[in-house]
Amino acid sequence: MPEDPEDFLLLNPGPVPVTDEVLQSMAEPMVSHRSSAFEAVYERAQDGLDYVFTRSTLDGESTSEGGTPLILNGTATMGMEAAVANLVDGDAEVVSLVNGKFGRRFARIADRYASVTRVEADWGKSIPIEDVRDAVTDDTDLVTIVHNETSTGLLNPVAEVGEIAAEHGARFIVDGVTSIGGDEFRIDDWNVDVAITDAQKALAAPPGTSAMYVAEGVEDAIDGESAPFYEDLDWHLRKAAQHQTPFTSAVPLFRALAVAVEDIVEETMPARIERHRAQSRAFREGFAAMGLDLFADPEGSTAYSNTVTAVSLPESIRGDDATDFFDAVKARNVSISGGQAHLGGEIFRVSNMGRLPTEQILRGVRTVGEAMDDVGADVDLDAGLDAAADELDAEADAVEA
Numbered sequence: 001m002p003e004d005p006e007d008f009l010l011l012n013p014g015p016v017p018v019t020d021e022v023l024q025s026m027a028e029p030m031v032s033h034r035s036s037a038f039e040a041v042y043e044r045a046q047d048g049l050d051y052v053f054t055r056s057t058l059d060g061e062s063t064s065e066g067g068t069p070l071i072l073n074g075t076a077t078m079g080m081e082a083a084v085a086n087l088v089d090g091d092a093e094v095v096s097l098v099n100g101k102f103g104r105r106f107a108r109i110a111d112r113y114a115s116v117t118r119v120e121a122d123w124g125k126s127i128p129i130e131d132v133r134d135a136v137t138d139d140t141d142l143v144t145i146v147h148n149e150t151s152t153g154l155l156n157p158v159a160e161v162g163e164i165a166a167e168h169g170a171r172f173i174v175d176g177v178t179s180i181g182g183d184e185f186r187i188d189d190w191n192v193d194v195a196i197t198d199a200q201k202a203l204a205a206p207p208g209t210s211a212m213y214v215a216e217g218v219e220d221a222i223d224g225e226s227a228p229f230y231e232d233l234d235w236h237l238r239k240a241a242q243h244q245t246p247f248t249s250a251v252p253l254f255r256a257l258a259v260a261v262e263d264i265v266e267e268t269m270p271a272r273i274e275r276h277r278a279q280s281r282a283f284r285e286g287f288a289a290m291g292l293d294l295f296a297d298p299e300g301s302t303a304y305s306n307t308v309t310a311v312s313l314p315e316s317i318r319g320d321d322a323t324d325f326f327d328a329v330k331a332r333n334v335s336i337s338g339g340q341a342h343l344g345g346e347i348f349r350v351s352n353m354g355r356l357p358t359e360q361i362l363r364g365v366r367t368v369g370e371a372m373d374d375v376g377a378d379v380d381l382d383a384g385l386d387a388a389a390d391e392l393d394a395e396a397d398a399v400e401a
């Protein structure tokens, strides 16, 4: 428990803060997962998820119809495995794009079910689209990609890769774990067969469940028998049509998810995308004006993430010295993340997923600047705060106009 829970600011790229209504929904009396009361909860969550999966555009237009949103007991890693395991068998050829920790995870999952070709770039760098074109052939059965690479703050080009997959008749599974609910996502235009997201990221629900959208027609290719028993998507799809899960549902978590996605419907996806984009610009511009370097290196049709910002630590505080910086952030009752795997001690990461108020974005920038100052890194805090505030003011003006 943080020392002062009321004042605590959670800026990790998941779990993210949840509203009081979401929290309270989990304290309601228990019901059976086979009751009509539970089915009503699942249906509310499905309706909200259907909106989020299919209307994540700036104009609010629908990008898919007839697909099925379903919820799994278990986080997105389970969803990633379920999607792969149900769409391939042992003889299948999979192409996995890897330029960060979660791309690597997708490839490792696929290794267990098929033969995998990795198309790689250094973490934080863009994968040349030509490399993808060379790797995907008419023999490719499935392509996996992570849309928003949470480990590096890079947004991968799902549209282009989806086009290549479709040209070769390959299935296309997209990890939209830290984009869906916070950024643009187009099911049909991007040729997505299965999209996966986590409850505790941009949906702003508690951790423990994940959500999946199975596009229309993809059910026919799903072979539940090739998957782990618990992840048989044929079974999950049949039960989802009755607003149930095959096994006991995590009832309180489903309730919380229903409330969280209804909040998104109320805000609307266009407004939510604009807000996330403005807040991530505020982080990027704020840290850059302070004198820090962003870690991701987007080229071509890759871009900076609109939900997670990764920043290189100044050389003077890298490695073991980074601990003092993270302690100085923590002392201000703010939680941020370091780098994962070999990026530990090299970068820090902050999220703007969910429903963060403007002041908290500025507090994040101020906290990082003050903590850098504490450990002797040379940063211009005022310039950082001004740049961040300019981005947030511009967004506020646009919303008012």
Ligand SMILES: Cc1ncc(COP(=O)(O)O)c(C=O)c1O
Binding pocket: 013, 014, 075, 076, 077, 078, 102, 146, 148, 149, 150, 151, 175, 177, 178, 198
């Ligand atoms: C892009 C991405 N994919 C997958 C995952 C896996 O999520 P989990 O650990 O919740 O299963 C994460 C978690 O941070 C993520 O950011």
